[in-house]
Amino acid sequence: xxxxxxxxxxxxxxxxxxxLLLGWMVVPLSMTIYFSFLSYNLLSPGTEEWIGxxxxxxxxTDPAFFxxxxxxxxxxxxxxxxxxxxxxxxxxxxxxxxxxxxxxxxLMIAPFFVMPTVSxxxxxxxxxxxxxxxxxHLAKFxxxxxxxxLAHAPLFSVVIxxxxxxxxxxxxxxxxAMQSLDQxxxxxxxxxxxxxxxxxxxxxxxxxxxxxxxxxxxxxxxLLSIFAEILVTTNGxxxxxxxxxxxxxxxxxxxxxxxxxxxxxxxxAVILANIVAVFLMRMIGKNLEA
Amino acid sequence: MxxxxxxHKKALVTVCAWAIGLAIFFPILWTILTGFKTExxxxxxxxxxxxxxxxxxxxxxxxxxxxxxxxxxNSVVISVGSTLLGLLIAIPAAWAMAFVPAKHTxxxxxxxxxxxxLPPVGVLIPIYLMFRDGGLLDxxxxxxxxxxxxxxxxxxxxxxxxxxxxxxEILEAARMDGATLxxxxxxxxxxxxxxxxxxxxxxxxxxxWNEAFWTLNLTAAEAAPLTAxxxxxxxxxxxxxxxxxxxxxxxxAPILIMGWxxxxxxxxxxxxxxxx
Amino acid sequence: MGxxxxxxxxxxxxxxxxxxxxxxxxxxxxxxxxxxxxxxGKSTLLRxxxxxxxxxSGNIYIxxxxxxxxxxxxxxxxxxxxSYALYPHMSVRNNIAFPLKMxxxxxxxxxxxxxxxxxxxxxxxxxxxxxxQLSGGQRQRVAIGRAIVREPKAFLFDEPLSNxxxxxxxxxxxxxxxxxQKLKTTMVYVTHDQIEAMTMADKIVVLRxxxxxQVGTPLELYRNPANLFVAxxxxxxxxxxxxxxxxxxxxxxxxxxxxxxLSISRQEGLWKGTVGVAEHLGSDTFLYVTLADGSQxxxxxxxxxxxxxxxxxxxxxxxxxxxxxxxxxxxxx
Numbered sequence: 073x074x075x076x077x078x079x080x081x082x083x084x085x086x087x088x089x090x091x092l093l094l095g096w097m098v099v100p101l102s103m104t105i106y107f108s109f110l111s112y113n114l115l116s117p118g119t120e121e122w123i124g125x126x127x128x129x130x131x132x133t134d135p136a137f138f139x140x141x142x143x144x145x146x147x148x149x150x151x152x153x154x155x156x157x158x159x160x161x162x163x164x165x166x167x168x169x170x171x172x173x174x175x176x177x178x179l180m181i182a183p184f185f186v187m188p189t190v191s192x193x194x195x196x197x198x199x200x201x202x203x204x205x206x207x208x209h210l211a212k213f214x215x216x217x218x219x220x221x222l223a224h225a226p227l228f229s230v231v232i233x234x235x236x237x238x239x240x241x242x243x244x245x246x247x248x249a250m251q252s253l254d255q256x257x258x259x260x261x262x263x264x265x266x267x268x269x270x271x272x273x274x275x276x277x278x279x280x281x282x283x284x285x286x287x288x289x290x291x292x293x294x295l296l297s298i299f300a301e302i303l304v305t306t307n308g309x310x311x312x313x314x315x316x317x318x319x320x321x322x323x324x325x326x327x328x329x330x331x332x333x334x335x336x337x338x339x340x341a342v343i344l345a346n347i348v349a350v351f352l353m354r355m356i357g358k359n360l361e362a
Numbered sequence: 363m364x365x366x367x368x369x370h371k372k373a374l375v376t377v378c379a380w381a382i383g384l385a386i387f388f389p390i391l392w393t394i395l396t397g398f399k400t401e402x403x404x405x406x407x408x409x410x411x412x413x414x415x416x417x418x419x420x421x422x423x424x425x426x427x428x429x430x431x432x433x434x435x436n437s438v439v440i441s442v443g444s445t446l447l448g449l450l451i452a453i454p455a456a457w458a459m460a461f462v463p464a465k466h467t468x469x470x471x472x473x474x475x476x477x478x479x480l481p482p483v484g485v486l487i488p489i490y491l492m493f494r495d496g497g498l499l500d501x502x503x504x505x506x507x508x509x510x511x512x513x514x515x516x517x518x519x520x521x522x523x524x525x526x527x528x529x530x531e532i533l534e535a536a537r538m539d540g541a542t543l544x545x546x547x548x549x550x551x552x553x554x555x556x557x558x559x560x561x562x563x564x565x566x567x568x569x570x571w572n573e574a575f576w577t578l579n580l581t582a583a584e585a586a587p588l589t590a591x592x593x594x595x596x597x598x599x600x601x602x603x604x605x606x607x608x609x610x611x612x613x614x615a616p617i618l619i620m621g622w623x624x625x626x627x628x629x630x631x632x633x634x635x636x637x638x
Numbered sequence: 639m640g641x642x643x644x645x646x647x648x649x650x651x652x653x654x655x656x657x658x659x660x661x662x663x664x665x666x667x668x669x670x671x672x673x674x675x676x677x678x679g680k681s682t683l684l685r686x687x688x689x690x691x692x693x694x695s696g697n698i699y700i701x702x703x704x705x706x707x708x709x710x711x712x713x714x715x716x717x718x719x720x721s722y723a724l725y726p727h728m729s730v731r732n733n734i735a736f737p738l739k740m741x742x743x744x745x746x747x748x749x750x751x752x753x754x755x756x757x758x759x760x761x762x763x764x765x766x767x768x769x770x771q772l773s774g775g776q777r778q779r780v781a782i783g784r785a786i787v788r789e790p791k792a793f794l795f796d797e798p799l800s801n802x803x804x805x806x807x808x809x810x811x812x813x814x815x816x817x818x819q820k821l822k823t824t825m826v827y828v829t830h831d832q833i834e835a836m837t838m839a840d841k842i843v844v845l846r847x848x849x850x851x852q853v854g855t856p857l858e859l860y861r862n863p864a865n866l867f868v869a870x871x872x873x874x875x876x877x878x879x880x881x882x883x884x885x886x887x888x889x890x891x892x893x894x895x896x897x898x899x900l901s902i903s904r905q906e907g908l909w910k911g912t913v914g915v916a917e918h919l920g921s922d923t924f925l926y927v928t929l930a931d932g933s934q935x936x937x938x939x940x941x942x943x944x945x946x947x948x949x950x951x952x953x954x955x956x957x958x959x960x961x962x963x964x965x966x967x968x969x970x971x
Contacts, residue, residue, distance in 0.1 A: 077709070078461075078462050078543075079462055079464065081458070081462070081543065082458035082459075082461075082462035082464070083458070085454035085455055085457060085458040086454070086455045086458045086459065086470065088451050088454070088455070089451050089452060089454075089455035089474070089514065089518060090455075090470065090474075092451060092511065092514065093473075093474055093477050093511070093514060093515070096477065096485075096511040097477045097480060099488070100484075100485035100488035100489055100492070101480070101484060101485055101488075103485075103487075103488035103491075104484055104485060104487060104488055107487060107488070162382065165375065165378060165379050165382070166379060168371075168372075168375040168379075169372050169375070170372055170375045170376040170379050171372070171376045172376065172380065173379070175383075176379045176380055176383040177383075177625070178622050179383035179384060179386060179387040180382070180383050180386050180387070181621065181622070181625055181628075182386075182387050182390050182618060182621070182622075183386060183387075183389070183390065184621065184628075185568060185572070185614065185617050185618045185620075185621030185622075186390065186572075186614050186618070187571065187572040187574060187588065187589050187592065187613060187614060187617070188572065188574040188589070189574055189578075189589045189590070189592040189593040190393075190592050190610040190613055190614055191389070193592060193593075193595055193596065193606060193610070194389055194392075194393050194606075194607075194610060195389065197603060197606060198389075198392060198393070198396065198603055198606075198607070199389065204405040204407075204603070206392070206409060209407055209408055209409050212407070213408065236386070236389070239386065240386070241628075241632065244625060244628060244629055245629050245632075245633060248626075248629045286633050290632060290633060293478075293479050296481055297481045297482055297483070297575065299482075299574065299575045299578070300574035300575065300578055300589065300593065303578060303593065303596075304593050304596045317483070318481065318482075318483045318575075321483040321486065322483065322486065322579070325486065325487050325490075326486075326490065326579065331487050331491075334486075334487055335487055337483070338481075338483045338484045338485070338486060338487065339484065341481045341483050341484055342480060342481055342484035344481075345479055345480070345481045345484075346479070348479075349476060349479035352479070353472055353475060353476060353479075356472070356475065357468070357472055465652075529721055529723065531719045531720070531721050531723040532721075532723045532724075532725060532726075534690050534710075534717075534719070534723065535717065535719055535723035535724075535725075535784075536725075536736070537690065537709075537710045537711060538688060538690070538710050538711065538715065538716065538717045538737075539711070539716075539736050539737035539740055539784065539788070540711040540737050540740035540741055540788075541711065541736075541740050542711070542740075545740060549725075549736070550725055553725075553727040554725075554726065554727060
């Protein structure tokens, strides 16, 4: 739709954004790759030397890495399971006629806007604390021994906190998708004699499948990088019980000052995220054409 | 006809929805309530829901003791600053891609998106070292830069989807009507794009306000925004529930209110237009 | 003023040639309609004239001056878009005034012209409203108003009526024709609707795949279609085509007869057939008849004809109204 004149103007207008993002992506990323081949500790500057793949070897044979990898998968998988199942249920519920729907929506969406450090601390201290937490009070009331969540089920606790933060996101998106469902299609199914249960599995769920995929992919991208919640609740512990890859890289590089090892971990995290990103990009790209 | 039966169902749905809604909201409600309790009431057993002496003491103490205001201003400057800077870079780019699409526009958009998928730990160390050497550690301007880059893809994408909805024919009409590129932007595009730009601004302020990877790793005392300030309550101060709650309430209240206004934009912004 | 001349104009998008070399002259004061099925390049052609697209090669002259590389704003043309393209954030008054403001005209002069246009278009009562508060027909009038205040050398219309409902379309058609009578300004009008072309045009340009199939007045095209495409595109209901034996009797590959040039009778006639569907419009009756050899023809009978499904009928053609076409699709003289 354009003339040469406007095409040149367009190129000029895109270039600052492109150059900045290119710089942001290429420069630090190539530095990380470079560091990952060095023996480089911040505590002993000037002793950097090229050691090839030793950092990767070290990282990939470190039991901490496998613990972190497993924790990352459990964290991502657990949160996804809760938010998708819960999100579909809540979207179904909110899609029904009711009184005060706007307010209910506002209540349900709220956790998403709470900053991660606040939600982590509130859950840690005011709910999961074995002495003064509300859960401890509840346990006392029921006559059972209070459970020290963060000490005995640290990863599970983090999953709960993160799922609470992300449940609104999936609910909101699935509800939006639900509302775009063609009512005539449902009515046609009703006319054809399909029962509620079958209508859900044959019409509603397939209609939602796209939105569910989007939610899974986007959440995965964010969940792979969960950091603040772990930092303020468990510090990755006890031991490595709640350390994920992101936290491990952070600990390696900024707590133990091992830049080389941390960089190798960072690159591994990038590779893991890319596996998900490829699928997500493909979905979004398809939508761009439509 | 079936009104009675219908209302019966509606009542049941309403009760369920409100119960779940309140349960999900409860941690926030509890935090707000606890902020108004004395420290003793905050850890009372059994817990006090309403029957306590309301006090503003915690707010006073948080405000007096801990430079709360500076951290609050850090949050404001960093989130608003990074969003405005991002808009400045993104508006021309999104305009160009929406209205003068070229062969590679789609590829550029997808590539921009891919930078958002880069996990922050992948670039943590170089950024940290560059900031250290460039004197940007623990400065507002340093964080503004990082958060601009972090959110730039989302800003560009949101603006792109909004601009896409402005029919190209209207801009062509302006061109036929004798508008120069400049007056086309000032008189036609901007007024039509303002709602979209405002939504983008809102959502990105929220995202930047709550960003808790870079803000925690790149700041100490000086430029720490509220995310990092609250993290300092981790221990042992966190055991003072009432003060923790008061500080938390102040940190989340403004964004909670903004967030409620941006529900729709949230879906569009965070799914990159894949769900509308 | 207002002649437009296209000389060897071509347009390609990437490797796809949308318009092969094309020549066309539009005379001052003419109402020219570009008509053709969707994708025939008619809108592209209009946008080339407007300057919204660059020509790939060739030249465009407006009033004899080369306008090929000139920006749309400087060409002195006004355009009415399919979607109306009104500025949604401006009042009707400001919409109409916009081109004058862009031209830097004095406020009093702008006001006078806007009022003048509003009066012509019956918009005086709506000047303060936003486009969103107007009906489709009113929006259309605002778009026209915005075009006429500029007193352009020529008006360009890009399918302006396609978003209106049928009744309104007939009204607007008349209004635009009247406007042309009054202003006597050149108008170039793009449509896929041959009825609009027939009713409004001084000159019709029939396009297919970027190629001009025929140029002529409505009646020239009706009476002497140059080829099968034009013959089938112009006229409603569509012309009937017969091949094989019937065509051979007229020394042609294909013969065409318009439905209105067929007559129907219960007793006698040239061909025997059976009525399929009969559409009773009151003023006319359209009969879809299957002939003995299996071919389908449409017959238009004047007035109320009491025939219905399954009736046996005879059909005859006005012999001097039979069009003959060769195997290449061109009309035989």
